Amino acid sequence: VTPVILYLIYGFQHGFFENETTGRFLPQLWLEPSYWRGWLRLLHDSVSFAGLIFGLLGLLAVQNKRFRYLLVGLWVGYVVYGLIFSFNISTHAYYQLPLIPIVGLSLGSLVPVIIDHLKQVNSNRLSHLMVYGILLSGVAFSVLLVLRGSNIETDFESEVQTAIEIGEEIDHNPNTLYLADAYGLPLIYHGELSGEFWPSVSDVEFTAYSGGLVQSVEERFTNNPIVDNPEYFVVTNFEEFARQPELEAYLNDNFPIIAETDDYIIYDLHTTNAITQNTGG
Template structure:
């Protein structure tokens, strides 16, 4: 192809990439200030309580009761992974001079966009510029990616860090300098530090990359490989030692996670496939798998096979969550995007030469139309929901109960809405899914003993999950038999735990 035509094609791909970033960023900022109840609110409000506690810790003029409550709620949430998103959000509150939950959404969007930039660079390194186009279009504008990447969770940061780690490893392999191996080790280590499950996507990928480019005996002698390994694992090891043995707050992070008994249950596999279908699209995922296994260049096939292997090891390790929690699939968006990039690059490279210009024009038009359609669909989805009345309900309920009250409850999102907007100390009563999970783990659940312990020292038992109450008739019988019902509406049921029913 003449140089001038190659330049024209390059500008076409760059224009499509730019359009993907413009549309992907714009739609994510739409409806920015609405409450974070559109995507796994339990997980988002967990982080919101932590960030609020961090912020109120710095305030000197806050009411004493609010400051005490914010700090208590923060500490009650415990420590799962390094609270990076929460700390950045609290810092944003300080800059603004007030608590604005949309700050967390901005951070999540920025991190996902950063991941998109490095995905583009990585796909270009692995396949070519055309491959990076479809990878970025999918990563930025696939419906689930739009919604999930706005959430106040560490996943946006983790996925971005994983992608950056992959990119750094590829750059090191292409140019094995000491600077590049240090950069690769630190960036891979950052991904694992952000959230430990990233190790499932970093370690197998690195293993595949190394084993397909080095002889095994040479790997053992390679000082740069050892440095890469040490730098990649050191940050999390240090954090784990600090969390488990020094401050002793990390001991419970892996409880109720490992369920190998599910591996022999056909329903587990059907549910897992269902999660893949809802998050990345089953047909799209299978196309991506074909791209990774068939169309990827030989030099990078080990890396890409490692990504798939890591995902499946991750899924079997966290079998309950991979089949029930859709956001556990978020790293798969990046893996699938790379597979699509491999397929697209192969398609473009093998277009008929006779009408290549027309073919490229059609492809560009289809991709641009797809991007605008997906961006509009996401905008419509966001416009449909308005949670302002929802937050006011919890504020009023908090005022009604009193901010000094201690509440047990069968509440929406485990009581996080009442805790956050109502400023109330809440302990959630188990729903049937929680009971089933504990039984699945082999734990005996004595509901009567658990109930007696739960109401001890509490002021109210509050119920907003009416369907769940109907599934626990023993709970309703215990409440009716022992305590006074003081409110019963379509929205909320309240028992006074001070007043014993005669």
């Protein structure tokens, strides 16, 4: 613990943790239903409500005092962690990672209780073997699910080819706006283009909660801080695009589509040569 504490003190003293902490603690979200809904949704996606409930039951079943105090500390720490990182805990799935070992340790505490109870109910050796068989089958089934899950979409060749195709379509343009997965980083790399990522709904909400300036779609086009005169708008994240009807309407009303497939849409922003002409600037 001491090295971590010293590292944190050093980081805050020298200022390189400031960007990491700015806007992370947003206590006003505690009063927002969306915060709790988002946290519960991601919690369910990570360990399921059943895992959470049985994990809490396992906490009550711990016999060893020191281990119980350890688990209680971990559970309390997770809750405090979620309250401090209020925005991220409700929007970013990987912020649930600390919960997984906590639930695992808690569930493990239930196993001896179940086995002891079964021994009292039925001392037959065959019954014991059946119980162990069921437990091992459960572990094997879980491992199988993990292995199957790890094989899903491990081939990113199609995504790479899509990015290459987009890059060729817009001649690897350096002044491109894009709404894509992973903040557009795979698209930038494989498509050999550059520009600015168009903010997602979550990004806009974060800006609002942290006291930043929230701009309309038209204002973002005219006051773009990185791309002064964007030439193309690329959409590959259709789910996020559907969450922004104002953006979709603005693009469709003002700019032609030069390429559209099941994987992407490209809008040509050259129509008026400058965005400001289209917005009355």
